[in-house]
Amino acid sequence: MAKPGNEPHDGGALLAEMAHWTGVIGKAQQLLMEHGASAALKAGDDFMAQMGQMPVMDPAGMAAAPAAMWAETLGFWRSMLPETEGAAPDRRFAAPDWQEPLFDLIRQTYAVAADQFLSIIDQAPGLSPHQAEQLRFGARNFVEAMSPSNFAFTNPQVVAKIVETRGQNLITGLQRMIEDASSGQLRHVGKDAFELGRNIAMTPxxxxxxxxxxxxxxxxxxxxxxxxxxxxxxxxxxxxxxxxxxxxxxxxxxxxxxxxxxxxxxxxxxxxxxxxxxxxxxxxxxxxxxxxxxxxxxxxxxxxxxxxxxxxxxxxxxxxxxxxxxxxxxxxxxxxxxxxxxxxxxxxxxxxxxxxxxxxxxxxxxxxxxxxGRYMAMTFNLLRSRDLIWNYVVNNYLLAEDYKSFDLLHWNGDVTxxxxxxxxxxxxxxxxxxxxxxxxxxxxxxxxxxxxxxxxxxxxxxxxxxxxxxxxxxxxxxxxxxxxxxxxxxxxxxxxxxxxxxxxxxxxxxxxxxxxxxxxxxxxxxxxxxxxxxxxxxxxxxxxxxxxxxxxxxxxxxxxxxxxxxxxxxxxxxxx
Missing domain, CATH: 3.40.50.1820 (Alpha/Beta hydrolase fold, catalytic domain)
Known part of the structure; x- marks a missing residue:
């Protein structure tokens, strides 16, 4: 019988957990290397070399902190932020998870930074009307791209999915991203969801x-x-x-x-x-x-x-x-x-x-x-980048959700x-x-x-x-x-x-x-x-x-x- 204070450490579980997450990162590295991206993974190699010296963390812990500390911090930030009552709800942050203190802070900080950035752009001097509109368009797309909902560890739904699937969602999403990059086009629906004459373009x-x-x-x-x-x-x-x-x-x-x-x-x-x-x-x-x-x-x-x-x-x-x-x-x-x-x-x-x-x-x-025609398709998608690009980056690549069977989006990607x-x-x-x-x-x-x-x-x-x-x-x-x-x-x-x-x-x-x-x-x-x-x-x-x-x-x-x-x-x- 072990003496008090000398309980056995569950080293096997720790090693198993470590092996799993090492395997997830290794699989991601392999996928990228197979597609000519090994140079981009040097930082990942350095990270892997250090993993054996670090305790394994629960991925959910990356987003967790003592509730009292975050409540106090969030209270301070909220006192600094402008009121947003009456604003149209943003579907990117509609999930209840975004109300958790840390992610609520991230969301609101992004909103303020985005508003300030776009305000500065709107006041840029010395531009022709056409140049000003081009700058505003580029700025809006930059702001859409930088939304915390688009990144794995600043999106609470993605963090939860990583925990639920033990990282498989990221591997699946990476595979999809590589396939889309190879085809030169972001896919909105599954490859075999629609067939001309079978379930679309059916009128005799x-x-x-x-x-x-x-x-x-x-x-x-x-x-x-x-x-x-x-x-x-x-x-x-x-x-x-x-x-x-x-x-x-x-x-x-x-x-x-x-x-x-x-x-x-x-x-x-x-x-x-x-x-x-x-x-x-x-x-x-x-x-x-x-x-x-x-x-x-x-x-x-x-x-x-x-x-x-x-x-x-x-x-x-x-x-x-x-x-x-x-x-x-x-x-x-x-x-x-x-x-x-x-x-x-x-x-x-x-x-x-x-x-x-x-x-x-x-x-x-x-x-x-x-x-x-893929260039024109991307141009049209950029006109509504939140709905037609980043929404699918999150759903397809980060969450690895099943593709939707939406005929209109199939048509949208069927370019000429x-x-x-x-x-x-x-x-x-x-x-x-x-x-x-x-x-x-x-x-x-x-x-x-x-x-x-x-x-x-x-x-x-x-x-x-x-x-x-x-x-x-x-x-x-x-x-x-x-x-x-x-x-x-x-x-x-x-x-x-x-x-x-x-x-x-x-x-x-x-x-x-x-x-x-x-x-x-x-x-x-x-x-x-x-x-x-x-x-x-x-x-x-x-x-x-x-x-x-x-x-x-x-x-x-x-x-x-x-x-x-x-x-x-x-x-x-x-x-x-």
Whole structure:
């Protein structure tokens, strides 16, 4: 029997614990070394050499301290901090763990430091307005990056996860980070969560026409009668077309078909060397106009409704001006614009990326005349870095949580490459120089472009919280077209404001029947409507197309002069 004061020390447990945490760090080192990062681990080697001489600490102890001491310290700091009552809650710090004294102190200290830093940036002297906005944008992203929620041992949820999994979350997260670094893209959803034609892009249809720049998809009717005038949708070529055909409960394409419309959509080809030379003229004439010619011939109709989303809406405005100038405007019954811009004087944070230095840098990134779409994806993610970058750094890398199955985020990461020459001209001539709204400054196939001659009826939709095409920028379209226009302001932003199925009963939209000059005046006198704006748009379309025809013959994909090439969503949508 051991004498009092001489109890046996549990050396085996200590060694086992030490071996476990040494193994965790060793595994992390191995992963990094396998990917060419051994030089960065010299400090880790030094740490490992000292581990045998140090007592093993419970990881939770790194964040623990006597409660009385922290309460006293926190009380002092709180007396120094400004009141924040009434401020919007910050989701990064919503977990109850952040109310523990140490982490509450870290959180509040960060908030004060961030506010002070951004205040100093706002007062920086001697800068042009553009330079000041660039500095503020960079500062905001720096502040987002430095949030204590983004680091393992200043985030209480991560500390708890380390204890719970005995460090496995960090190993799993490191493996994911290395995979993402190798692919050049932050992954938001699991690799196998979605498959085109299986659980997204499911609306039945056929590819009925293929050109070097696009495939044309025709969807199968679900009603016995359909509107005589067909609908052609031009999605942006920055991503895949199926943002408008996600799951059936979100699909605008399926909904439009079910309302009795004959729907076609353009699936743009992701740029490769074969189309590296194309410019805006090609997207206007060899893309949008060619699709109109194909559809009117196929269905033997004199005109079509057309939709342009984002940059495809910008191209659509040029196509309308070209059509009016060349006497071809009768082929277009109406034009709808989803969050599209023609006047870029208030184009938001994307304009910060179009000064001479950054345009020159972009030019160096092109390979074989093609601009890698991952760069554009990262730019868009930076516009909402808290939600689209750091949120996933924490969830995917630090907490190693299961990936969410979110179709919209799968689409967001399914990027397309762009013709580099056209991309640089687009950013220079439109975003930087704003030439589209200067009559005659741009041309299509030698025809000067003047938006003021466009008389086609237009439905113009904007998103109240759109950070890519701000509502004030979209509104300016009303000052340049000369035909009848209907403006609708939708709740949410660039994607969710557009992709809002009526069955979801989400968000709202605003209309104002009075003639007003500014968006502020529109909002001041607007009527709010709950839910989706799609039925309002359908009612507007119907006013321009009352005739119905049987859903037979060429109204069936492959049933007319153009045989079906393949099932929707087609080869171009799957080409990486």
């Amino acid at each position: 249809g056929k590819v009925v026409y293929e050109a070097p720049l696009f495939q044309l998809i025709q969807y199968s009717p679900t009603t016995e009668q359909v509107s005589e005038i067909p609908l052609i949708i031009f999605p942006p070529w920055f991503n895949r077309f199926y943002i408008l055909d996600l799951s059936p409960e979100k699909s605008l394409v399926q909904w439009a078909v079910d309302q009795g419309l004959t729907v076609f959509i353009v699936s743009w080809k992701s740029a490769d060397a074969s189309i590296a030379h194309v410019l805006m003229d090609d997207y206007v004439l060899n893309g949008e106009w060619e699709a109109i010619e194909v559809v009117t011939r196929l269905l033997d109709v004199p005109k079509t409704h057309v939709v342009g989303y984002c940059v495809a809406g910008t191209a659509l405005s040029m196509m309308l001006a070209w059509a009016h100038a060349t006497g071809n405007e009768a082929k277009i019954a109406s034009a709808t614009f989803f969050t599209a811009q023609v006047d870029f004087t208030e184009s938001g944070d994307l304009s910060l990326f179009v000064d001479d230095a950054q345009l020159k840098l972009m030019g160096t990134m092109a390979k074989d005349g093609v601009f890698d 490459n762009l013709p580099a020459g056209w991309q640089l001209r687009y950013l220079t001539e439109l975003y930087r120089d704003n030439l589209l709204v200067k009559p005659g400054a741009l041309s299509v196939a030698g025809t000067p472009i003047d938006l003021t001659i466009v008389k086609t009826p237009a439905y113009i939709q904007a998103g109240r919280e759109d950070h890519i095409a701000p509502a004030k920028s979209v509104w300016k379209m009303l000052h340049h077209f000369g035909g009848p226009m209907r403006f609708v302001l939708a709740g949410s932003g660039h994607i969710a404001g557009v992709v809002n199925h009526p069955s979801a009963n989400k968000y709202q939209y605003w209309t104002n029947e009075a003639k007003v000059d500014t968006l502020d005046d529109f909002v001041a006198g607007a009527t709010e409507h709950k839910g989706s704006w799609w039925p309002d748009w359908l009612k507007w379309l119907s006013a321009h197309d009352a005739a119905k025809v049987p859903a037979e013959g060429a109204r069936i994909p492959g049933g007319g002069a153009l045989p079906a090439i393949e099932d929707a969503p087609g080869r171009y949508a799957r080409t990486r």
